[in-house]
Amino acid sequence: MRVDGGVAQQVDLERRIVDAMYERVGVLVADAIAAHSAVLATTPESAEQLYLRDVEAARLTRVVGELRAAERSLCFGRIDSAAGGSVHVGRVGLRSADGDALLVDWRADAARPFYAATLAFPMGLRRRRHLRLDGRRVVEITDEILDGSTPTSQDIVGDGPLMAALGRARTGRMREAVATLQAEQDVIVRSPHRGVTVVEGGPGTGKTIVALHRAAYVLYAFTALAGRGVLIFGPNRRFLDYICEVLPSLGENDVHMATSADLVGLAPTATESESVARIKGQAHLAVALSRWVRDRQPRGVPLEVETGQDTFVLEPELVDAAHRFAVRSGLAHNPARELFKEQVVDDIVNLLEKRTTDALHDMDAEVAAILDIDLDQAVADDLRSLGLDHTPAPDGHPEFDAEGIRAGLLDDPDVDLAVDTVWPRLRATEALEQFLTDTSALMSHLPSLPAAEATLLAHRSGAGYTAADLALLDETRALIEGPPNEVYGHIVVDEAQELSEMQWRMLMRRCPGRSMTIVGDFAQAGAATTVRSWSEALRPFVEDRFDRHTLTVNYRTTAEILDSAAPLLARIAPGQEPSRSIRHGEVSRTTPVTDTDVLTVARNLVAQVNHAHPDELVGVIGPAERITDLTATLDSTGAVIVAAPDARGLEFDTVIVVDPAAIEAQRRSGLRDLYVALTRATKRVHVLELPIT
Numbered sequence: 001m002r003v004d005g006g007v008a009q010q011v012d013l014e015r016r017i018v019d020a021m022y023e024r025v026g027v028l029v030a031d032a033i034a035a036h037s038a039v040l041a042t043t044p045e046s047a048e049q050l051y052l053r054d055v056e057a058a059r060l061t062r063v064v065g066e067l068r069a070a071e072r073s074l075c076f077g078r079i080d081s082a083a084g085g086s087v088h089v090g091r092v093g094l095r096s097a098d099g100d101a102l103l104v105d106w107r108a109d110a111a112r113p114f115y116a117a118t119l120a121f122p123m124g125l126r127r128r129r130h131l132r133l134d135g136r137r138v139v140e141i142t143d144e145i146l147d148g149s150t151p152t153s154q155d156i157v158g159d160g161p162l163m164a165a166l167g168r169a170r171t172g173r174m175r176e177a178v179a180t181l182q183a184e185q186d187v188i189v190r191s192p193h194r195g196v197t198v199v200e201g202g203p204g205t206g207k208t209i210v211a212l213h214r215a216a217y218v219l220y221a222f223t224a225l226a227g228r229g230v231l232i233f234g235p236n237r238r239f240l241d242y243i244c245e246v247l248p249s250l251g252e253n254d255v256h257m258a259t260s261a262d263l264v265g266l267a268p269t270a271t272e273s274e275s276v277a278r279i280k281g282q283a284h285l286a287v288a289l290s291r292w293v294r295d296r297q298p299r300g301v302p303l304e305v306e307t308g309q310d311t312f313v314l315e316p317e318l319v320d321a322a323h324r325f326a327v328r329s330g331l332a333h334n335p336a337r338e339l340f341k342e343q344v345v346d347d348i349v350n351l352l353e354k355r356t357t358d359a360l361h362d363m364d365a366e367v368a369a370i371l372d373i374d375l376d377q378a379v380a381d382d383l384r385s386l387g388l389d390h391t392p393a394p395d396g397h398p399e400f401d402a403e404g405i406r407a408g409l410l411d412d413p414d415v416d417l418a419v420d421t422v423w424p425r426l427r428a429t430e431a432l433e434q435f436l437t438d439t440s441a442l443m444s445h446l447p448s449l450p451a452a453e454a455t456l457l458a459h460r461s462g463a464g465y466t467a468a469d470l471a472l473l474d475e476t477r478a479l480i481e482g483p484p485n486e487v488y489g490h491i492v493v494d495e496a497q498e499l500s501e502m503q504w505r506m507l508m509r510r511c512p513g514r515s516m517t518i519v520g521d522f523a524q525a526g527a528a529t530t531v532r533s534w535s536e537a538l539r540p541f542v543e544d545r546f547d548r549h550t551l552t553v554n555y556r557t558t559a560e561i562l563d564s565a566a567p568l569l570a571r572i573a574p575g576q577e578p579s580r581s582i583r584h585g586e587v588s589r590t591t592p593v594t595d596t597d598v599l600t601v602a603r604n605l606v607a608q609v610n611h612a613h614p615d616e617l618v619g620v621i622g623p624a625e626r627i628t629d630l631t632a633t634l635d636s637t638g639a640v641i642v643a644a645p646d647a648r649g650l651e652f653d654t655v656i657v658v659d660p661a662a663i664e665a666q667r668r669s670g671l672r673d674l675y676v677a678l679t680r681a682t683k684r685v686h687v688l689e690l691p692i693t
């Protein structure tokens with residue numbers, strides 16, 4: 001930054017303004033804390049008052065949390081209109097005690113020009129100013145003049161803060177980018193579309209950044225959706241750990257982050273071949289599973305129920321009618337079974353009533369024939385002679401206590417056991433195991449499934465579930481127990497190209513309102529999915545009703561790194577336009593190594609890079625079978641060692657790719673894994689190439 005009178009004066013000016021903002025935050029925090037204590041000191045006189053008190057206390061706690069989270073870089077921008085007015089933009093909205101706007105929340109409409117104005121479309125702005133703070137102190141100002149006017153001594157035109165942010169050393173945790181969101185990203189972040197939004201683009205085009213800021217925007221602007229919860233879904237824990245600080249640093253702590261294992265509540269402990277995982281991921285297995293469950297329900301069979309002294313046989317027509325009644329409710333297998341049982345009990349009560357009535361009629365007729373008198377008439381005459389009224393039941397017999405009998409039958413374990421013979425209660429875990437091992441049923445429900453594949457489904461090594469089993473288990477639970485209790489108003493799906501059809505079903509089940517932000521890149525697709533396009537993924541749920549955006553600027557990788565990955569991209573996604581990098585750097589280097597010296601060379605290389613760039617982060621990405629050795633060798637170097645299939649979404653300053661041929665050969669998606677590995681670096685890539693065996 002130029003240091004002259006103009007700069008000093010402007011920095012001073014902004015310092016005073018920002019100081020006033022921090023002072024105001026201090027007052028608001030103190031007020032909110034005092035109000036919180038006062039609220040808690042009240043004695044509620046009713047449950048309703050207690051509830052309202054707790055709601056208010058929670059609101060005040062949230063206010064304090066949001067204000068405190070805004071401490072770092074409270075204000076990062078300012079816009080000046082050509083007409084002369086100015087607005088400061090920051091993490092929260094602030095007003096002075098007199099109600100004047102001091103600071104506008106970055107998500108508010110008034111802040112939009114800060115992100116969206118360009119030289120071509122200045123949106124009435126003359127100047128966009130970026131402020132950099134060190135603690136609470138303004139230390140740097142950078143201005144962009146947007147209306148073509150000549151800069152004055154009050155304009156501090158310099159290198160944009162975006163380039164500074166992109167060039168900064170990586171820490172292993174993604175940082176928020178609220179101060180430098182670009183116009184093409186901002187359009188997506190604050191889109192008014194509440195349905196499904198898809199964001200695609202090559203590696204490093206800011207899809208994850210956009211998705212996370214979009215989540216923050218949804219929480220701010222779509223309060224009804226946000227009230228029902230926001231979920232960020234990612235492919236694995238490592239990735240979620242990488243992005244976990246972004247939303248809290250934007251003041252948003254009420255966001256749930258989960259992988260498949262978190263949603264299902266089980267971690268995969270077994271493994272299986274890629275081809276089996278792919279079969280398990282396909283939606284037609286859901287159809288087969290649903291038919292398999294239906295097979296555990298009665299069709300065309302009688303039901304025999306023994307209760308006490310009585311035995312009832314319900315004819316198949318009655319059982320089928322009860323089944324239809326239960327299924328029409330739309331409930332899952334177990335809750336529908338309870339409806340079925342109620343219907344069965346009603347049928348038994350009807351049979352019992354008829355049986356009782358018939359028996360009494362028979363007895364009446366018998367007695368009357370023997371004594372030659374009308375028993376009812378005789379009883380009525382006797383009662384009348386005693387001055388008592390006698391109104392016989394309509395059928396001439398004492399009241400039949402249908403309700404009492406019904407309640408007794410519903411509680412009768414014999415009835416439950418009998419219902420179990422035609423409609424057993426199921427447990428999802430056992431049901432899934434049986435389904436996967438019931439090869440002949442599988443093939444009859446899914447005629448398109450080759451016998452060889454059907455027999456493979458049950459094979460897994462290790463106890464427990466595989467990654468692909470989790471979505472199947474979720475599906476089984478939905479069919480047997482009903483939909484999950486935990487659903488969300490909005491779901492953000494990152495690395496969405498990784499999802500199988502079954503995983504899409506698992507997520508959609510948790511988002512009944514279909515409000516989602518989906519980001520991914522099919523050129524980076526892993527081995528487990530067969531889905532090849534967004535339309536294919538989304539059609540079953542929203543047909544073609546989704547918004548689609550493509551990001552084109554690469555914010556991570558230098559032009560040199562993109563150039564070196566371009567031939568690979570042309571092979572794996574020939575139709576995909578490469579993204580455009582805005583930075584230049586070192587040319588990627590390839591070093592031939594052998595099986596014997598690869599670890600030593602890797603260790604020396606990491607040491608060299610650490611020496612030359614001590615504050616930067618090195619990632620070493622290799623084939624899964626080398627990870628143990630690499631980890632042992634590079635243990636004390638601070639480098640992060642990752643198997644290529646797990647590198648999606650991650651980022652390092654330097655990336656060392658070990659044995660690209662083995663990465664390529666390792667899985668069906670090997671070439672795409674290699675492409676992912678080669679596009680993780682912000683500054684430089686070294687490839688250690690082993691001879692192809």
Ligand SMILES: Nc1ncnc2c1ncn2[C@@H]1O[C@H](COP(=O)(O)OP(=O)(O)OP(=O)(O)O)[C@@H](O)[C@H]1O
Nearest residue numbers: 177180181182203204205206207208209555556649
């Ligand atoms: N507007 C921005 N300001 C500052 N940094 C940005 C901006 N946009 C993107 N970045 C940075 O660029 C890098 C790449 O972004 P991101 O990880 O979101 O890309 P991606 O498209 O999700 O990549 P991949 O497909 O490889 O997962 C990140 O370090 C991110 O913080």
